[in-house]
Amino acid sequence: MAVAVSRDLSVQVLEDANTVKLTDRKKYLHDAKQRGQPKCIGVSQMMLGLMIISYSIPLHFIHFTEVVSLGVPWWSGLAFITAGVVAIILDKHFTMRTYQASLVVNVVSTVLSVIAVVIYSVDMDKHPEASCVKNLDGSCDMNFYATRLTRGLKSSLLLFTLAQTAVSATLSFHLYRLKYAFGLYSSFTEAAPATPRTLA
Template identity: 60%
Template structure:
Protein backbone atom coordinates (compact mmCIF):
# COMPACT_ATOMS: atom_id res chain seq x y z
CA UNK A 1 0.00 0.00 0.00
CA UNK A 2 1.45 3.36 -1.00
CA UNK A 3 0.75 6.51 1.03
CA UNK A 4 1.45 10.11 -0.03
CA UNK A 5 1.50 13.05 2.42
CA UNK A 6 1.17 16.55 0.98
CA UNK A 7 2.42 19.86 2.47
CA UNK A 8 -0.94 20.67 4.04
CA UNK A 9 -0.72 17.31 5.89
CA UNK A 10 -3.41 15.58 3.84
CA UNK A 11 -2.76 11.87 3.49
CA UNK A 12 -3.59 10.12 0.25
CA UNK A 13 -3.75 6.33 -0.03
CA UNK A 14 -2.68 5.38 -3.53
CA UNK A 15 -3.51 2.27 -5.49
CA UNK A 16 -1.81 -0.85 -4.21
CA UNK A 17 0.52 -2.21 -6.87
CA UNK A 18 -0.13 -5.81 -5.76
CA UNK A 19 -3.92 -5.34 -5.89
CA UNK A 20 -3.66 -3.92 -9.41
CA UNK A 21 -1.37 -6.77 -10.45
CA UNK A 22 -3.75 -9.32 -8.94
CA UNK A 23 -6.73 -7.82 -10.75
CA UNK A 24 -4.81 -7.79 -14.03
CA UNK A 25 -3.76 -11.41 -13.59
CA UNK A 26 -7.31 -12.48 -12.73
CA UNK A 27 -8.56 -10.84 -15.90
CA UNK A 28 -5.76 -12.54 -17.83
CA UNK A 29 -6.75 -15.87 -16.24
CA UNK A 30 -10.36 -15.36 -17.28
CA UNK A 31 -9.33 -14.52 -20.85
CA UNK A 32 -6.97 -17.51 -21.01
CA UNK A 33 -9.60 -19.92 -19.73
CA UNK A 34 -12.25 -18.59 -22.08
CA UNK A 35 -9.82 -19.08 -24.98
CA UNK A 36 -9.80 -22.77 -24.02
CA UNK A 37 -13.61 -22.74 -24.21
CA UNK A 38 -14.47 -24.81 -21.11
CA UNK A 39 -18.15 -24.09 -21.74
CA UNK A 40 -18.11 -25.94 -25.09
CA UNK A 41 -16.20 -28.85 -23.58
CA UNK A 42 -18.58 -28.86 -20.60
CA UNK A 43 -21.66 -28.98 -22.82
CA UNK A 44 -20.06 -31.84 -24.77
CA UNK A 45 -19.45 -33.73 -21.52
CA UNK A 46 -23.04 -33.24 -20.35
CA UNK A 47 -24.39 -34.43 -23.71
CA UNK A 48 -22.13 -37.49 -23.71
CA UNK A 49 -23.22 -38.32 -20.17
CA UNK A 50 -26.90 -38.15 -21.14
CA UNK A 51 -26.26 -40.23 -24.26
CA UNK A 52 -24.38 -42.91 -22.30
CA UNK A 53 -27.18 -43.20 -19.76
CA UNK A 54 -29.97 -43.27 -22.34
CA UNK A 55 -28.19 -45.70 -24.68
CA UNK A 56 -27.60 -48.14 -21.83
CA UNK A 57 -31.33 -48.72 -21.21
CA UNK A 58 -31.60 -51.62 -23.76
CA UNK A 59 -28.86 -53.49 -21.87
CA UNK A 60 -31.34 -54.17 -19.06
CA UNK A 61 -33.46 -56.41 -21.31
CA UNK A 62 -30.46 -58.53 -22.36
CA UNK A 63 -28.30 -60.87 -20.31
CA UNK A 64 -26.71 -59.24 -17.27
CA UNK A 65 -23.00 -59.03 -18.00
CA UNK A 66 -20.19 -57.20 -16.18
CA UNK A 67 -21.20 -53.84 -17.65
CA UNK A 68 -24.76 -54.13 -16.35
CA UNK A 69 -23.97 -55.68 -12.96
CA UNK A 70 -21.34 -53.02 -12.19
CA UNK A 71 -23.63 -50.23 -13.46
CA UNK A 72 -20.84 -48.80 -15.61
CA UNK A 73 -23.04 -46.64 -17.90
CA UNK A 74 -24.80 -45.05 -14.94
CA UNK A 75 -21.79 -43.99 -12.87
CA UNK A 76 -19.82 -42.94 -15.93
CA UNK A 77 -22.78 -40.95 -17.26
CA UNK A 78 -23.24 -39.16 -13.94
CA UNK A 79 -19.51 -38.42 -13.76
CA UNK A 80 -19.59 -36.94 -17.27
CA UNK A 81 -22.58 -34.75 -16.39
CA UNK A 82 -20.96 -33.47 -13.18
CA UNK A 83 -17.65 -32.77 -14.94
CA UNK A 84 -19.47 -30.88 -17.69
CA UNK A 85 -21.52 -28.84 -15.23
CA UNK A 86 -18.38 -27.81 -13.32
CA UNK A 87 -16.69 -26.78 -16.60
CA UNK A 88 -19.73 -24.63 -17.48
CA UNK A 89 -19.60 -23.01 -14.02
CA UNK A 90 -15.88 -22.32 -14.54
CA UNK A 91 -16.69 -20.38 -17.70
CA UNK A 92 -19.10 -18.12 -15.76
CA UNK A 93 -17.23 -17.81 -12.42
CA UNK A 94 -13.55 -17.89 -13.27
CA UNK A 95 -11.54 -18.04 -10.03
CA UNK A 96 -8.56 -20.11 -8.95
CA UNK A 97 -10.77 -22.10 -6.57
CA UNK A 98 -13.23 -22.98 -9.34
CA UNK A 99 -10.33 -23.83 -11.63
CA UNK A 100 -8.91 -26.24 -9.04
CA UNK A 101 -12.31 -27.91 -8.53
CA UNK A 102 -12.80 -28.25 -12.29
CA UNK A 103 -9.30 -29.69 -12.68
CA UNK A 104 -9.93 -32.24 -9.91
CA UNK A 105 -13.32 -33.28 -11.33
CA UNK A 106 -11.85 -33.58 -14.84
CA UNK A 107 -9.03 -35.76 -13.55
CA UNK A 108 -11.54 -38.04 -11.78
CA UNK A 109 -13.65 -38.15 -14.94
CA UNK A 110 -10.62 -39.12 -17.03
CA UNK A 111 -9.64 -41.86 -14.57
CA UNK A 112 -13.17 -43.29 -14.39
CA UNK A 113 -13.45 -43.17 -18.19
CA UNK A 114 -10.29 -45.25 -18.54
CA UNK A 115 -11.62 -47.77 -15.98
CA UNK A 116 -14.93 -47.92 -17.87
CA UNK A 117 -13.09 -48.52 -21.17
CA UNK A 118 -11.24 -51.47 -19.61
CA UNK A 119 -14.51 -52.92 -18.30
CA UNK A 120 -16.16 -52.57 -21.73
CA UNK A 121 -13.24 -54.31 -23.46
CA UNK A 122 -13.19 -57.15 -20.91
CA UNK A 123 -16.97 -57.57 -21.11
CA UNK A 124 -17.00 -57.71 -24.90
CA UNK A 125 -14.11 -60.19 -24.88
CA UNK A 126 -15.86 -62.50 -22.41
CA UNK A 127 -19.21 -62.36 -24.22
CA UNK A 128 -18.55 -63.00 -27.93
CA UNK A 129 -21.22 -63.25 -30.61
CA UNK A 130 -23.20 -66.48 -30.71
CA UNK A 131 -22.78 -68.12 -34.10
CA UNK A 132 -25.93 -69.33 -35.84
CA UNK A 133 -25.93 -73.06 -36.58
CA UNK A 134 -27.24 -74.20 -39.95
CA UNK A 135 -28.81 -70.83 -40.75
CA UNK A 136 -31.22 -70.88 -37.80
CA UNK A 137 -30.70 -68.12 -35.23
CA UNK A 138 -32.48 -68.18 -31.91
CA UNK A 139 -33.61 -65.26 -29.77
CA UNK A 140 -30.46 -65.43 -27.62
CA UNK A 141 -28.34 -64.72 -30.72
CA UNK A 142 -30.21 -61.49 -31.48
CA UNK A 143 -30.14 -60.39 -27.83
CA UNK A 144 -26.38 -60.93 -27.76
CA UNK A 145 -25.97 -59.00 -31.01
CA UNK A 146 -28.02 -56.09 -29.61
CA UNK A 147 -25.99 -56.14 -26.40
CA UNK A 148 -22.66 -56.05 -28.25
CA UNK A 149 -23.87 -53.23 -30.54
CA UNK A 150 -24.99 -51.10 -27.59
CA UNK A 151 -21.73 -51.77 -25.74
CA UNK A 152 -19.74 -50.78 -28.83
CA UNK A 153 -21.64 -47.46 -28.95
CA UNK A 154 -21.06 -46.88 -25.25
CA UNK A 155 -17.39 -47.69 -25.74
CA UNK A 156 -17.09 -45.02 -28.45
CA UNK A 157 -18.91 -42.42 -26.29
CA UNK A 158 -16.68 -43.23 -23.32
CA UNK A 159 -13.58 -42.98 -25.49
CA UNK A 160 -14.72 -39.53 -26.68
CA UNK A 161 -15.31 -38.52 -23.06
CA UNK A 162 -11.82 -39.70 -22.10
CA UNK A 163 -10.30 -37.52 -24.82
CA UNK A 164 -12.40 -34.46 -23.87
CA UNK A 165 -11.59 -34.84 -20.16
CA UNK A 166 -7.89 -35.28 -20.87
CA UNK A 167 -7.83 -32.16 -23.08
CA UNK A 168 -9.65 -30.15 -20.41
CA UNK A 169 -7.22 -31.43 -17.75
CA UNK A 170 -4.23 -30.34 -19.83
CA UNK A 171 -5.68 -26.88 -20.48
CA UNK A 172 -6.60 -26.31 -16.84
CA UNK A 173 -3.30 -27.64 -15.53
CA UNK A 174 -1.41 -25.24 -17.81
CA UNK A 175 -3.54 -22.30 -16.65
CA UNK A 176 -3.18 -23.28 -12.98
CA UNK A 177 0.60 -23.36 -13.26
CA UNK A 178 0.65 -19.97 -14.98
CA UNK A 179 -1.52 -18.21 -12.40
CA UNK A 180 -0.89 -20.15 -9.17
CA UNK A 181 1.50 -17.55 -7.73
CA UNK A 182 -1.20 -14.87 -7.81
CA UNK A 183 -3.79 -16.88 -5.88
CA UNK A 184 -1.97 -16.31 -2.57
CA UNK A 185 -2.03 -12.52 -2.74
CA UNK A 186 -4.36 -11.11 -0.15
CA UNK A 187 -6.69 -8.23 -0.78
CA UNK A 188 -4.82 -4.97 -0.97
CA UNK A 189 -5.89 -1.43 -0.64
CA UNK A 190 -9.07 -0.18 -2.28
CA UNK A 191 -8.69 0.31 -6.03
CA UNK A 192 -9.36 4.05 -5.92
CA UNK A 193 -7.23 6.62 -4.10
CA UNK A 194 -8.63 7.94 -0.83
CA UNK A 195 -7.81 11.37 0.57
CA UNK A 196 -7.78 11.74 4.34
CA UNK A 197 -7.94 15.31 5.64
CA UNK A 198 -6.45 15.98 9.09
CA UNK A 199 -8.79 17.41 11.72
CA UNK A 200 -8.74 21.17 12.25
CA UNK A 201 -6.93 21.74 15.58
CA UNK A 202 -7.55 25.49 15.73
Protein backbone atom coordinates (compact mmCIF):
# COMPACT_ATOMS: atom_id res chain seq x y z
CA MET A 1 0.00 0.00 0.00
CA ALA A 2 1.44 3.39 -1.00
CA VAL A 3 1.04 6.32 1.43
CA ALA A 4 1.70 10.02 0.84
CA VAL A 5 2.14 12.54 3.68
CA SER A 6 1.63 16.22 2.88
CA ARG A 7 3.12 19.25 4.67
CA ASP A 8 0.03 19.70 6.85
CA LEU A 9 0.56 16.09 8.08
CA SER A 10 -2.52 14.72 6.33
CA VAL A 11 -2.03 11.17 5.11
CA GLN A 12 -3.32 10.04 1.76
CA VAL A 13 -3.51 6.39 0.74
CA LEU A 14 -2.64 6.13 -2.93
CA GLU A 15 -3.59 3.42 -5.38
CA ASP A 16 -1.54 0.36 -4.78
CA ALA A 17 0.10 -1.08 -7.88
CA ASN A 18 -0.82 -4.61 -6.80
CA THR A 19 -4.47 -3.64 -6.32
CA VAL A 20 -4.53 -2.13 -9.79
CA LYS A 21 -3.01 -5.30 -11.24
CA LEU A 22 -5.55 -7.46 -9.42
CA THR A 23 -8.42 -5.28 -10.62
CA ASP A 24 -7.11 -5.51 -14.18
CA ARG A 25 -6.82 -9.27 -13.80
CA LYS A 26 -10.44 -9.49 -12.65
CA LYS A 27 -11.49 -7.46 -15.70
CA TYR A 28 -9.46 -9.80 -17.89
CA LEU A 29 -11.25 -12.79 -16.36
CA HIS A 30 -14.62 -11.17 -16.96
CA ASP A 31 -13.65 -10.49 -20.59
CA ALA A 32 -12.44 -14.10 -20.93
CA LYS A 33 -15.79 -15.29 -19.65
CA GLN A 34 -17.55 -13.05 -22.19
CA ARG A 35 -15.48 -14.55 -25.01
CA GLY A 36 -17.00 -17.90 -24.05
CA GLN A 37 -20.46 -16.38 -24.49
CA PRO A 38 -22.29 -18.44 -21.85
CA LYS A 39 -25.65 -17.02 -22.95
CA CYS A 40 -25.32 -18.37 -26.50
CA ILE A 41 -24.04 -21.70 -25.23
CA GLY A 42 -26.86 -21.83 -22.68
CA VAL A 43 -29.50 -21.22 -25.33
CA SER A 44 -28.01 -23.97 -27.51
CA GLN A 45 -28.00 -26.36 -24.53
CA MET A 46 -31.64 -25.58 -23.81
CA MET A 47 -32.60 -26.11 -27.45
CA LEU A 48 -30.77 -29.44 -27.60
CA GLY A 49 -32.51 -30.55 -24.40
CA LEU A 50 -35.93 -29.59 -25.76
CA MET A 51 -35.22 -31.33 -29.07
CA ILE A 52 -34.19 -34.52 -27.28
CA ILE A 53 -37.36 -34.55 -25.18
CA SER A 54 -39.62 -33.77 -28.14
CA TYR A 55 -37.98 -36.37 -30.42
CA SER A 56 -38.40 -39.03 -27.73
CA ILE A 57 -42.19 -38.66 -27.46
CA PRO A 58 -42.98 -40.96 -30.44
CA LEU A 59 -40.80 -43.69 -28.89
CA HIS A 60 -43.42 -44.13 -26.15
CA PHE A 61 -46.04 -45.12 -28.70
CA ILE A 62 -44.05 -47.14 -31.24
CA HIS A 63 -41.52 -49.58 -29.86
CA PHE A 64 -40.88 -49.81 -26.11
CA THR A 65 -37.16 -50.52 -25.50
CA GLU A 66 -34.59 -49.88 -22.77
CA VAL A 67 -34.16 -46.24 -23.84
CA VAL A 68 -37.80 -45.56 -23.00
CA SER A 69 -37.97 -47.77 -19.89
CA LEU A 70 -34.90 -46.06 -18.39
CA GLY A 71 -36.20 -42.61 -19.37
CA VAL A 72 -32.89 -41.66 -20.98
CA PRO A 73 -34.24 -38.84 -23.18
CA TRP A 74 -36.08 -37.29 -20.25
CA TRP A 75 -33.29 -37.12 -17.69
CA SER A 76 -30.64 -36.26 -20.26
CA GLY A 77 -32.86 -33.56 -21.79
CA LEU A 78 -33.65 -32.07 -18.39
CA ALA A 79 -29.95 -32.08 -17.48
CA PHE A 80 -29.16 -30.17 -20.69
CA ILE A 81 -31.94 -27.65 -20.07
CA THR A 82 -30.70 -27.10 -16.51
CA ALA A 83 -27.14 -26.57 -17.76
CA GLY A 84 -28.43 -24.05 -20.28
CA VAL A 85 -30.42 -22.10 -17.70
CA VAL A 86 -27.44 -21.93 -15.34
CA ALA A 87 -25.19 -20.75 -18.20
CA ILE A 88 -27.66 -17.95 -19.01
CA ILE A 89 -27.75 -16.95 -15.34
CA LEU A 90 -23.92 -16.98 -15.33
CA ASP A 91 -23.93 -14.55 -18.24
CA LYS A 92 -26.19 -12.12 -16.39
CA HIS A 93 -24.74 -12.50 -12.87
CA PHE A 94 -21.07 -13.46 -12.92
CA THR A 95 -20.39 -14.26 -9.27
CA MET A 96 -18.34 -17.02 -7.69
CA ARG A 97 -21.48 -18.90 -6.68
CA THR A 98 -23.05 -18.90 -10.17
CA TYR A 99 -19.66 -19.73 -11.63
CA GLN A 100 -19.29 -22.80 -9.40
CA ALA A 101 -22.89 -23.85 -10.06
CA SER A 102 -22.34 -23.60 -13.81
CA LEU A 103 -19.14 -25.62 -13.61
CA VAL A 104 -20.77 -28.39 -11.55
CA VAL A 105 -23.92 -28.54 -13.69
CA ASN A 106 -21.90 -28.70 -16.92
CA VAL A 107 -19.66 -31.47 -15.58
CA VAL A 108 -22.75 -33.44 -14.50
CA SER A 109 -24.35 -32.77 -17.89
CA THR A 110 -21.22 -34.07 -19.64
CA VAL A 111 -21.19 -37.26 -17.56
CA LEU A 112 -24.91 -37.86 -18.10
CA SER A 113 -24.60 -37.29 -21.83
CA VAL A 114 -21.77 -39.84 -22.05
CA ILE A 115 -23.96 -42.33 -20.16
CA ALA A 116 -26.85 -41.56 -22.53
CA VAL A 117 -24.61 -42.10 -25.59
CA VAL A 118 -23.62 -45.52 -24.23
CA ILE A 119 -27.25 -46.49 -23.56
CA TYR A 120 -28.38 -45.33 -27.03
CA SER A 121 -25.55 -47.25 -28.69
CA VAL A 122 -26.24 -50.47 -26.76
CA ASP A 123 -29.98 -50.18 -27.38
CA MET A 124 -29.54 -49.65 -31.13
CA ASP A 125 -27.18 -52.62 -31.29
CA LYS A 126 -29.54 -54.81 -29.27
CA HIS A 127 -32.65 -53.90 -31.30
CA PRO A 128 -31.70 -53.88 -34.99
CA GLU A 129 -34.08 -52.96 -37.75
CA ALA A 130 -36.55 -55.76 -38.52
CA SER A 131 -36.49 -57.37 -41.93
CA CYS A 132 -39.28 -56.66 -44.38
CA VAL A 133 -41.99 -59.31 -44.42
CA LYS A 134 -44.20 -58.75 -47.45
CA ASN A 135 -47.96 -58.52 -47.04
CA LEU A 136 -50.45 -59.67 -49.66
CA ASP A 137 -50.41 -56.27 -51.30
CA GLY A 138 -46.59 -56.27 -51.58
CA SER A 139 -45.83 -53.75 -48.82
CA CYS A 140 -43.80 -54.50 -45.73
CA ASP A 141 -45.45 -55.27 -42.42
CA MET A 142 -45.92 -52.69 -39.62
CA ASN A 143 -43.06 -54.10 -37.50
CA PHE A 144 -40.57 -53.19 -40.23
CA TYR A 145 -41.75 -49.57 -40.35
CA ALA A 146 -41.96 -49.30 -36.54
CA THR A 147 -38.39 -50.51 -36.01
CA ARG A 148 -37.15 -48.34 -38.85
CA LEU A 149 -38.78 -45.25 -37.33
CA THR A 150 -37.48 -45.99 -33.82
CA ARG A 151 -33.99 -46.56 -35.17
CA GLY A 152 -34.11 -43.23 -37.01
CA LEU A 153 -35.35 -41.44 -33.87
CA LYS A 154 -32.67 -43.05 -31.72
CA SER A 155 -30.03 -42.08 -34.29
CA SER A 156 -31.22 -38.47 -34.08
CA LEU A 157 -31.23 -38.59 -30.29
CA LEU A 158 -27.72 -40.04 -30.33
CA LEU A 159 -26.54 -37.25 -32.63
CA PHE A 160 -28.10 -34.53 -30.43
CA THR A 161 -26.61 -36.12 -27.32
CA LEU A 162 -23.16 -36.21 -28.92
CA ALA A 163 -23.52 -32.52 -29.77
CA GLN A 164 -24.53 -31.80 -26.18
CA THR A 165 -21.54 -33.78 -24.91
CA ALA A 166 -19.23 -31.61 -26.98
CA VAL A 167 -20.89 -28.37 -25.87
CA SER A 168 -20.94 -29.28 -22.16
CA ALA A 169 -17.39 -30.62 -22.19
CA THR A 170 -16.09 -27.50 -23.95
CA LEU A 171 -17.86 -25.15 -21.55
CA SER A 172 -16.70 -27.22 -18.56
CA PHE A 173 -13.11 -27.04 -19.77
CA HIS A 174 -13.37 -23.30 -20.35
CA LEU A 175 -14.85 -22.70 -16.90
CA TYR A 176 -12.32 -24.97 -15.23
CA ARG A 177 -9.43 -23.01 -16.76
CA LEU A 178 -10.80 -19.82 -15.22
CA LYS A 179 -11.47 -21.43 -11.81
CA TYR A 180 -8.08 -20.97 -10.20
CA ALA A 181 -7.45 -17.44 -11.45
CA PHE A 182 -10.94 -16.16 -10.63
CA GLY A 183 -10.92 -17.61 -7.11
CA LEU A 184 -7.41 -16.38 -6.34
CA TYR A 185 -7.80 -12.83 -7.55
CA SER A 186 -11.36 -12.17 -6.46
CA SER A 187 -10.45 -12.70 -2.78
CA PHE A 188 -7.62 -10.15 -3.04
CA THR A 189 -9.69 -7.48 -4.76
CA GLU A 190 -12.38 -7.73 -2.09
CA ALA A 191 -9.80 -7.24 0.68
CA ALA A 192 -7.99 -4.23 -0.83
CA PRO A 193 -9.59 -0.83 -1.54
CA ALA A 194 -9.58 0.10 -5.22
CA THR A 195 -9.77 3.89 -4.76
CA PRO A 196 -7.48 6.24 -2.81
CA ARG A 197 -8.70 7.61 0.51
CA THR A 198 -7.57 10.49 2.69
CA LEU A 199 -7.02 10.00 6.39
CA ALA A 200 -7.23 13.07 8.60
